[in-house]
Amino acid sequence: MYFLTEEERKRLLKGLIPKSRQNEVNEDLRGWNWHRPPLEPLYDVKLALYEVASRYCPTGRDLFLRRVHKVKPPPNKAMVLGSVFHDTLVTIMVRAKKLIYEKGVAGYQEIVQALREPDLAPLERYRASLGDEGFEEAMRRCRIIWEFEAARIIARIQEYLAKQPHIGEDSLVSLAIPVVVEQKLDGSFLGLSANLSADAFTFSEPMVLDLKFGERRPFHRLTTAGYALVMEALHEYPINVGCLIYAEFREDRLVISKDFHLIDDEVRQWFIEERDEKMRMIAEEIDPGRADDCHPACPYHATCWPSDGRSPGPRPRRPGP
Numbered sequence: 001m002y003f004l005t006e007e008e009r010k011r012l013l014k015g016l017i018p019k020s021r022q023n024e025v026n027e028d029l030r031g032w033n034w035h036r037p038p039l040e041p042l043y044d045v046k047l048a049l050y051e052v053a054s055r056y057c058p059t060g061r062d063l064f065l066r067r068v069h070k071v072k073p074p075p076n077k078a079m080v081l082g083s084v085f086h087d088t089l090v091t092i093m094v095r096a097k098k099l100i101y102e103k104g105v106a107g108y109q110e111i112v113q114a115l116r117e118p119d120l121a122p123l124e125r126y127r128a129s130l131g132d133e134g135f136e137e138a139m140r141r142c143r144i145i146w147e148f149e150a151a152r153i154i155a156r157i158q159e160y161l162a163k164q165p166h167i168g169e170d171s172l173v174s175l176a177i178p179v180v181v182e183q184k185l186d187g188s189f190l191g192l193s194a195n196l197s198a199d200a201f202t203f204s205e206p207m208v209l210d211l212k213f214g215e216r217r218p219f220h221r222l223t224t225a226g227y228a229l230v231m232e233a234l235h236e237y238p239i240n241v242g243c244l245i246y247a248e249f250r251e252d253r254l255v256i257s258k259d260f261h262l263i264d265d266e267v268r269q270w271f272i273e274e275r276d277e278k279m280r281m282i283a284e285e286i287d288p289g290r291a292d293d294c295h296p297a298c299p300y301h302a303t304c305w306p307s308d309g310r311s312p313g314p315r316p317r318r319p320g321p
């Protein structure tokens with residue numbers, strides 16, 4: 001899923017990348033300027049990147065309850081499934097790299113054979129949260145993801161072996177699988193957690209990728225913007241492009257669409273405003289109040305909308321002007 005098709009690559013190289021070079025990002029909004037406004041954090045509160053970028057709760061009360069009142073409900077089913085599918089993808093990418101290093105270029109047939117057999121044992125830990133039936137259904141879908149991704153990785157390995165007869169293992173890994181999954185990043189310069197984990201980063205063109213199993217939401221671009229800012233702060237090179245990958249199951253098929261976008265001033269500014277507003281909410285313990293249109297699957301629903309007439313928590317104290 002993280003690999004680009006030839007058509008996507010062309011569109012990126014002829015469209016978004018030249019555009020990103022023309023579209024100058026305001027220097028103040030580059031991550032390497034984390035030590036001065038507007039990037040400099042105003043509060044001594046560390047946030048996870050998803051806490052800044054998530055707007056599933058329209059008022060942000062989920063964050064208030066978690067961080068101020070320490071309410072920690074279990075994740076809902078969609079969240080657990082998202083983790084299961086992400087882990088499947090991480091497992092196959094890491095397995096493919098390991099196999100290349102272990103078997104070597106000469107062990108190509110063994111690599112192909114091993115990649116065709118899904119290794120879902122590490123996902124057993126999700127059985128308790130999904131129940132036996134839910135878990136078996138999740139595994140059926142994980143096998144679909146595995147087959148999809150294995151076919152692409154094998155094709156890429158074959159392509160580079162055919163083109164480069166003297167290629168070594170390290171070079172084969174970097175060419176055939178040019179993606180770092182679960183990239184660990186320290187976001188503390190920007191007031192974020194020191195243990196962030198980006199879904200994927202590709203170094204063929206510096207681009208942050210984020211995978212979603214759910215419907216498109218405009219605020220998803222906050223995630224790629226946040227990781228781009230963190231990488232700029234850490235490595236001092238510009239990240240101008242993000243890609244959100246949306247995966248959806250239709251019967252036994254996996255349907256994938258991609259949202260390539262510029263990490264421009266607007267989305268950078270939006271990320272910083274979200275960060276500042278949420279930091280303030282936590283530091284000053286401001287209850288943003290309940291939303292009007294809460295989804296019943298929200299993990300905090302029972303806290304915000306108690307059915308036994310209990311108070312839904314402290315009275316909302318709206319932020320001042």
Ligand code: SF4
Nearest residue numbers: 057062291294298304
């Ligand atoms: S129940 Fe509503 S207000 Fe409460 S956290 Fe969920 S979405 Fe937000």
